Amino acid sequence: MNCLTLWPIILQVKQRNVLGIYLLSLSISDLFYVLTIPLWILYYYNGHHWKLSRAACFFSGFVFYSNVYISIFLLCCISTDRYLAVVYPFESQGFRRPGKAVQVSLLIFLATFALHLAIFLGSTSQDRGHDEDNRTCFEHIPLIQSVAIGNYLRFTAGFLVPLLILTWSYQRIVKGVRKSLTLGREQKAKVKLISISVIIIFVICFTPYHIILLFRTIYFTVADCSCDFEEKVHLAFNIALALTSLNSAVDPILYVLVSNGVKKDLRNAFTSFSRTLFAKGRAKGSPISLTKTTALISGT
Structure with missing residues (x-):
């Protein structure tokens, strides 16, 4: 994408x-x-x-x-x-x-x-x-x-x-x-x-990760050993970390x-591509419906 x-x-x-x-x-x-x-x-x-x-x-x-x-x-x-x-x-x-x-x-x-x-x-x-x-x-x-x-x-x-x-x-x-x-x-x-x-x-995407990150760090700062706490939040922390990738x-x-401007450019790019396919299809004797392709792209 x-x-x-x-x-x-x-x-x-x-x-x-x-x-x-x-x-x-x-x-x-x-x-x-x-x-x-x-x-x-x-x-x-x-x-x-x-x-x-x-x-x-x-x-x-x-x-x-x-x-x-x-x-x-x-x-x-x-x-x-x-x-x-x-x-x-x-x-x-x-x-x-x-x-x-x-x-x-x-x-x-x-x-x-x-x-x-x-x-x-x-x-x-x-x-x-x-x-x-x-x-x-x-x-x-x-x-x-x-x-x-x-x-x-x-x-x-x-x-x-x-x-x-x-x-x-x-x-x-x-x-x-x-x-x-x-x-x-x-x-x-x-x-x-x-x-x-x-x-x-x-x-x-970012709030769950940073909240758990803060608690991990505070616990590490005030506790002598944070291993037990780390084990408890390990799964939640990894899920939160994965959310940042979204x-x-x-x-x-x-x-x-x-953005309307970008949508228009994207539609034009696909239309140009479909026209190229249409021209190649006609040259090979396998016509492609440009109207149908454009309609699918534009969502109409």
Whole structure:
């Protein structure tokens, strides 16, 4: 789905659409994560034993956790962009430019990479004494000090602050839409849908993981041994961790289908493809019904 929607989003970027730039950044991050899914499947199939190289483990973990927080920060950017577009449509024109959106996206990528590189290097140095025949991949049970410090930082800066930003932006957007005299009924509905979709993605995909992460870390900090607690929350924590992966699946569906411009580009791309098939079919003597194909694509 990410590959399918990438081209229409690129078309939006070519039209200097700020939202398109954030969507493209989100898709790029998701695509990198998708590349690591076979490695994680193999890991869980082997009973949480990492049988590949440590470099492969580092790459998979780095991409996975970076994708989580890049997605969170980009969701904040999308929500903030909608807020500025609705509440301050003229005043924000100087800030809401493609160049600024590119700079913000690059800053998010670089800052997230730098943070996780520091955390991972610290945890890797403490993992060197572990049994190489029964090793895990970034599953520290119990936690280690460097990971615990990183968890507090990720919960605060990577979850709590973005949650406050999203909630505040949504409230302001709803008020701005109600007062707007320039937006039509359909446009108001679309803006509200984008805003509430961001909240839904955030709550479902990221809240369970960060809540359990916080409790794990607090318990590790105050208790002499957190092994019993770790065993009790192990299954719930893994389920919550899996929910974060849903973000990569629902991002393109929600944002591409909500945006009328992207839907139009996607329909045009499929129509062009169906015409090519139709032409080839006629050349081979096997005509294809273009009308029927287009109707199926457009949902009419």
